[in-house]
Amino acid sequence: MHGGSLSAIRCRLRRNKNAIFELNNRMPRQIQITVAPHEAALPEVLQQKIAAATATAATALRYRIIRRSVDARKRGHVKILLSIETYAPGEPLPLQAAEFRFRNVADAPPVVIVGAGPAGLFAALRLIELGKKPIIIERGKETDRRKRDIALLCRGEGLHPDSNYCFGEGGAGAFSDGKLYTRANKRGDALRILQLLHHHGADDSILIDARPHIGSDRLPAIIQEIRQTIVRCGGEYRFEQKMNGLILANGQVQGITTETGEKFCGTATILATGHSASDVFELFFREGYLLEAKPFAAGVRIEHPQALINDLLYRRDPHRAFLPPAAYALTTQVRQRGVYSFCMCPGGIIVPSATSPDGQVVNGMSASARRSAFANAGIVVEIRPEDTAPFHRCGALAGLRFRQEMERLAAIAGGGLQHAPAQRTTDFVAAKPSTCLPACSYLPGVAASPLHQWLPNHLAQRLQDAFRLFDKKMKGFLTAESLIAGVESRSSSPVRIPRDSRTMQHPQLKGLYPCGEGSGHAGGITSSAMDGIRAAEAIADTP
Ligand SMILES: Cc1cc2nc3c(=O)[nH]c(=O)nc-3n(C[C@H](O)[C@H](O)[C@H](O)COP(=O)(O)OP(=O)(O)OC[C@H]3O[C@@H](n4cnc5c(N)ncnc54)[C@H](O)[C@@H]3O)c2cc1C
Incomplete structure (x- = not known):
């Protein structure tokens, strides 16, 4: 048994107490508080609450909410749970925004990405960070032109088969609800997706709320900002180009062909066509490429x-x-x-x-x-x-x-x-x-x-x-x-395109990286975006 005299024990206890006191007084300091909805909504009331919880004068209090969730389990008594960081007077508040190193890839090795949905776009952003040039092939139109087709559709004036709620720039994510919560956290860095969306114009709240939401009125502008980043760095987009075949040489995918007769080749090809693209599944089936x-x-x-x-x-x-x-x-x-x-x-x-x-x-x-x-x-x-x-x-x-x-x-x-x-x-x-x-x-x-x-x-x-x-x-x-x-009927994919779990390549079609919801390995905006990032990283890791 560890022993010591009574005075030595007292001395140790005093030291521990001081350590705890110092820990509590170190800035920034994190606290969790539970407040009523009106207290969370009114900044002056919240300030008083936090001041009381931290024994700080309300006038000297500087704080930042870092996490917010609604606890509605007890019906009729909803509570708001807040994680808060407080800062000492004069102490700088940390930067909210993450920084990204997007490189100039205009002359870098090209990677073909089929599909400009969350998987394709986040793959493109990651490829740019990794020094590769994305060439994005999209069957639909840019968000602005796509909006007009959606307006016609909602007025009952007909559906454009390549420009609708699922197809076009931003994919099914562009006019989606924009709920960003995912359970697939083990498959990637969900925070990174939120930070990238924030970097491209999403509200600060998505970095705080336990159930982040953007909304279909805000998403298209964010997707356009992502396009600005990709194009500014030397990446390319080709709209209204529908992939209709793979270009193969020695069992290796070299690129794709489109319905207009054009060919796009690269050092790798990312297939991020979503699960609404039945024609892509049909193509695989017809050509005898593995599908499940x-x-x-x-x-x-x-x-x-x-x-x-x-x-x-x-x-x-x-x-x-x-x-x-x-x-x-x-x-x-x-x-x-x-x-x-x-x-x-x-x-x-x-x-x-x-x-x-x-x-x-x-x-x-x-x-x-x-x-x-x-x-x-x-x-x-x-x-x-x-x-x-x-x-x-x-x-x-x-x-x-x-x-x-x-x-x-x-x-x-x-x-x-x-x-x-x-x-x-x-x-x-x-x-x-x-x-x-x-x-x-x-x-x-x-x-x-x-x-x-x-x-x-x-x-x-x-x-x-x-x-x-x-x-x-x-x-x-x-x-x-x-x-x-x-x-x-489109909540998840009925088909899986197999891939090696490490290299992320199709087992038969080397150089082809199926990812996102259409691959059957992801579902939802955030998890598809994370899957796109993984595909980009797998490409960078391939010698
Ligand atoms: C109305 C609506 C609301 C939604 N709300 C949410 C939500 O709140 N939260 C959430 O997590 N998820 C939501 N989703 C689902 C989410 O949008 C999808 O899970 C996500 O977009 C999948 O991303 P992806 O990139 O894998 O595929 P997609 O977004 O489907 O993108 C695939 C892209 O590939 C293109 N493409 C397809 N075939 C070809 C081809 N042959 N040649 C060239 N291009 C091609 C398509 O045009 C499309 O742009 C919603 C979906 C819809 C339709």
Whole structure:
């Protein structure tokens, strides 16, 4: 046993006490506090709270919020959790922004990147840091021109197959909701993605909020800023160029061909075409390049009045006026399949996300202020290979064919022009047609349709059960005031393009780096962007 005289022990204790005192007084100092929503929203009140917590005079207090999250677990008593750094008078505040070393790569070895979505763009930024020149090939248009096609689509004036909510500069991320939260933290540096977005114009809040959100009104300008960086450094973009083949020599991919007959070659080729690009999967299948079917998810989008969701989650919270529109996440199991809410958009709208005129797809987004009167979320069921049995003759494309069939049926049920088939949620659960529909945010328009009849049986029945179970978890969720619209079929890829886990190259096609959501190895903006960065680093590591 460690011993010593009583006076030696006292002396050690005194030393420890001093050490603790010094630690507490070292600047910057970090504290965690829990405050009521109105306290977090009013800077003077927050200042007083922090001053009290740190025993500092409010007038001398200098602080920075470094993390903010909403704890809504106890309904009616929402709390805001804050991590705060305080600084001594005169002590410089640390720089919020990260610094990046983008090099001039105009004369560097070229790398072809197919697809200007999050995976492709973040791969390009990383290649520039690593001294390689990205040449980005994109089937769609620049964001400004793409916006016009999306406006026409929302007015019901038709869908442009290469310029829509999924295709064009920024990919599916450009007019997405811009929620940046990811669970895939182990697969890369999520903070780096946030810092890069911040560097290109995103609000400071994305570096602080536990659930960062940009909003579809702000994303296009950030994507244009990313283009400025890439072009300024000597990278190149080629818009309205759709890849239709790979150029191969000795089993090594040299580059790609496009529909206009052009060829683009580089020392490596990154395939970041997203999972809406069915034609890329078809190309692989046709040419006999390795592909795998993978589990995915499909279902419908549900929409409620936002005020109702606020009532269900915030109840009589006395500080409701200071809270953001309420968000939910629901999950359950129905007969060995997960059913869960996906991409919940508080204060958002439902948008048409098909990529071909004979298919109908819905998704959701919200502007940065989240001020729409509606709350929507995908409610999707896990689909495993055994659920796609009617399409098994299509091999690795069975899931893709299942998805295409659902989208085709939805287009027929909607009556064309991207009208979405919809049903009152209570009618869907009771398996009866809706005679009229509640108000809905979906702009091309909705058409009443018995989704319970034409959705695949195993999917419809699981959704019906899940809605009943969700209503137990969140009383009032299953209500005649809500509707479901179809189909939510693009939440994840039904196909995986295999790759070596270390080199990230396709096992058959050396020099080809499949990445992002279309590779089946990532999903969502942040994880696809991280995957793009990994592909760029794998290229730089290849001798
Ligand atoms: C409305 C909506 C809202 C969303 N909201 C969120 C959200 O809030 N948070 C989140 O994490 N995720 C969200 N997502 C999903 C997210 O956008 C995707 O996960 C992400 O964009 C995938 O990135 P990616 O780069 O892998 O592929 P994509 O973004 O799909 O980009 C692929 C790019 O490749 C191009 N391309 C395809 N084929 C070819 C070809 N043959 N030749 C040349 N170019 C080609 C496409 O035009 C596209 O630009 C949303 C999606 C939509 C549609």
